Amino acid sequence: MKRIIPYLVLVVCLWGCEDVIDVEVPTTEPRLIVNGVLRVDESQQFIPVEIKVTETTNFFEDNPVTELESAIIFYGQPNPDAPEILENLASSSLAEVNPGTGIYVPDPTFDEDQRISAQIIPGTVFILVVEHKGRTYAARTPYSPVVPIDNIxxxxxxxxxxxxxxxxxxxxxxxxxxxxxxxxxxxGEFLAADDQFIDGQQFEFSYFYDVDLEPGDEIEVSMMGADLEFFNYMDLLVEQTEDDGGVFETPAATARGNVFDITGLDNILVFDNVNRPEDFPLGYFAVVQERKASLVIE
Structure with a gap:
């Protein structure tokens, strides 16, 4: 009994010291987030265009959806002598059909069909231009085809x-x-890969699911094409999310996407971010071919 009394005193003291601590977290100006990876199935008639926009927020809060003043996708083939210039230029105007969702799709109210054909000419380049809170942002990306999945x-x-x-x-x-x-x-599991050591070869690799899969469950694997920039972006995201340290974990690097602030530029189809290193939204815009394969777990 004498040995127990000191522990009881310690517990009472600790209980009496309990207090609420207010933690001040840093606040920053909201940044636009553009989620626009368009997956193309060339067996379908049109690309399933969906551009979702949200804004960054403070810790412990979900990123709220936001509204654009306008959104449009331009596409064409680069001029052989001046690749920054697109020939046979076409466009697709986007609209938030369901208000409050932050999801922009080809505008169905236009007189002409704004959907984009999934039969894409090789080498086609796509440019997304959006207006948000008085500023103009744009992203440029080539169409990235991909080989089929031979076996799963x-x-x-x-x-x-x-x-x-x-x-x-x-x-x-x-x-x-x-x-x-x-x-x-x-x-939510992704893998970025290149052909540095497998050029022109048939290649087999293993992926291990650590989620609970039962016999009869069906899984679907998607394989997407990518250019070097999109590959680097996805590879960095995978690296940063491998060990989730929570909201207070400092990322190894900032995953900067390919969307730039082009406010005030004379030609919105020719842009860079050299002189505006701090003016950028987050997210990525890409147009990639997708191949799928499914498997029933035994």
């Missing part, structure tokens, strides 16, 4: 846990050109 099958190996599920994916790289790939395994 379930393996029987594990990585760190005996409950891991192995999936084997096989594809054949195109020889003689630099190819970049982004894989979407579902469950």
């Amino acid at each position: 099958e379930q393996g029987d190996e594990t990585l760190f846990d005996e409950d891991d599920t192995e999936i084997k994916i096989t594809f054949t790289d195109v020889k003689g050109i630099d190819n970049y790939y982004v894989f979407d395994f579902g469950f």
Whole structure:
């Protein structure tokens, strides 16, 4: 009993010291976030265009949707002598069909069809231009095709846990050109890869799911094309989210996308961000071909 009394006194003292601490978190000016990765299925008639816009906010709060003054996608083929200039220029005006969602799609109220054909001419470049709170932002991206998935099958190996599920994916790289790939395994899991060591070869690799998968569950793997810039962006995002340290974790780097502030430029189709290093939104705009393969877990 004598040994217990000191511990009881300590518990009472600690209980009496309990107090509420107000933590001041830094506040910053909201930044526009553009989520515009358009996945193209060339077997379909049109590209499923959806550009979602939100704004950054302070800690502990969800990013709220925001509204654009205008949004338009230009597309065409680069001039061989001046690649920054697009020939055969076409456009698609976007609108927030469902107010309050922050999702912009081809405007159905136009006299002409604003949808974009999924039969894209090789080399086509897309430019997204949006107006937000009096400023103009733009992103430029080439269309990135991708090879088919040759095979997908379930393996029987594990990585760190005996409950891991192995999936084997096989594809054949195109020889003689630099190819970049982004894989979407579902469950918010992505992988960025290049062909540095597999140029022109058929290649098989394994991916291990650490989520609970039961026999009969169906998983779908997406393989997307990418240019070097989109590959680097996705590779950085994957690296930063591998070890989630919570809201107070300092990222290894800022994942800057390809959307620039072009307010006041004479030609909005020719832009850069050299003189505005601090004026940029977050997010990314890309137009990529997507191949899918599904598998039923045994």
